[in-house]
Amino acid sequence: MIPTQNHLKQNLNAIMPLFAVAYSLSVYLLFQQGDRQGYLDMLSVGFICVLPFVVGPLVVWFAPSRYRGSVAYALLAPSGAVLLFAAITAVFLGELWVCIVMASPIVLGLAAISGLATNAIRRRWRDDHNDTTMNAIVLFLLASPFAFTPLELKWEAPTAVYHVTTQIHINATPDEVWQQIIRVPRITPAEQRPSLFHLLGVPQPLEAQLVSEGVGGQRYGLFAGGLLFDERITAWEPGRHIAFNITPRHTANTQLPLRQIGGDVYDIRSAAYTIESVPEGGVMLYLEGGYSLTSHFNGYGRLWMDLIMRDFQNYVLQTVQQRAEAATSANQR
Numbered sequence: 001m002i003p004t005q006n007h008l009k010q011n012l013n014a015i016m017p018l019f020a021v022a023y024s025l026s027v028y029l030l031f032q033q034g035d036r037q038g039y040l041d042m043l044s045v046g047f048i049c050v051l052p053f054v055v056g057p058l059v060v061w062f063a064p065s066r067y068r069g070s071v072a073y074a075l076l077a078p079s080g081a082v083l084l085f086a087a088i089t090a091v092f093l094g095e096l097w098v099c100i101v102m103a104s105p106i107v108l109g110l111a112a113i114s115g116l117a118t119n120a121i122r123r124r125w126r127d128d129h130n131d132t133t134m135n136a137i138v139l140f141l142l143a144s145p146f147a148f149t150p151l152e153l154k155w156e157a158p159t160a161v162y163h164v165t166t167q168i169h170i171n172a173t174p175d176e177v178w179q180q181i182i183r184v185p186r187i188t189p190a191e192q193r194p195s196l197f198h199l200l201g202v203p204q205p206l207e208a209q210l211v212s213e214g215v216g217g218q219r220y221g222l223f224a225g226g227l228l229f230d231e232r233i234t235a236w237e238p239g240r241h242i243a244f245n246i247t248p249r250h251t252a253n254t255q256l257p258l259r260q261i262g263g264d265v266y267d268i269r270s271a272a273y274t275i276e277s278v279p280e281g282g283v284m285l286y287l288e289g290g291y292s293l294t295s296h297f298n299g300y301g302r303l304w305m306d307l308i309m310r311d312f313q314n315y316v317l318q319t320v321q322q323r324a325e326a327a328t329s330a331n332q333r
Contacts (some may be wrong), residue, residue, distance in 0.1 A: 181275075216232070227261060285320060
């Protein structure tokens with residue numbers, strides 16, 4: 001039996017969500033290449049906002065006839081296509097999970113909104129003339145990420161510097177805590193524990209080596225995945241306060257996604273520890289971290305980065321707490 005034109009159209013419509021995934025992957029790879037050459041930008045409104053907005057019309061307008069007018073399909077099918085696209089980039093193309101999670105509320109929301117809007121238009125436009133018009137609009141939308149982004153890049157992205165401060169109480173002397181923060185011996189697998197930042201693909205800290213003391217001295221922080229922080233000491237008050245500027249260093253062993261740390265968009269800039277004795281005994285240890293964002297999404301990105309930085313800093317403080325209290329207990333025996 002020879003398939004009719006209508007059957008072929010229905011079969012094509014049934015795989016349209018997969019076509020949307022393939023289209024998204026193609027845009028991703030082209031933007032990735034364009035990002036390296038400087039004429040496109042992965043962290044742009046054109047990619048993060050326009051691309052998912054295109055998925056809605058692509059999936060919903062060409063939906064199989066049995067799903068046309070379905071609000072559930074208009075809401076879930078575009079979002080499902082975007083989720084599958086994001087999973088493929090993370091599993092097979094090395095995209096950082098933290099970037100995907102941060103972008104998810106925006107891309108899923110826009111895909112769902114455009115899907116629902118397309119569904120409402122589909123229910124109002126029922127004749128062939130309107131089908132032809134909408135087909136032309138969808139074709140225009142397919143090219144829109146590439147048309148919008150070069151215009152967007154004419155406006156330079158601003159750089160903003162933010163600081164996050166966390167604290168923890170430690171039952172130890174200031175001198176004992178000081179010894180634990182100026183250098184950090186290798187953190188053993190038994191000391192490592194689950195954390196939000198690690199689940200999102202941010203590398204775990206391994207150790208910190210103090211090369212020279214005092215202002216102008218050198219300290220190195222080593223992380224999993226081959227990431228190295230070059231830390232130049234800017235403040236040195238033994239038993240009370242140490243601060244340093246941070247420059248991420250990428251070695252030959254640094255995994256590709258981690259090379260984004262210290263790049264054009266996200267940079268770790270500084271860190272400082274402050275030790276204060278408290279009347280009830282022990283000390284309060286404060287850790288302040290400074291980082292910068294350079295994008296058109298700085299305000300939104302800060303919400304996520306503050307959360308991740310706070311989780312990471314608490315992880316470091318808890319490690320210092322466990323080691324300092326264990327050392328104090330051992331000295332008292």
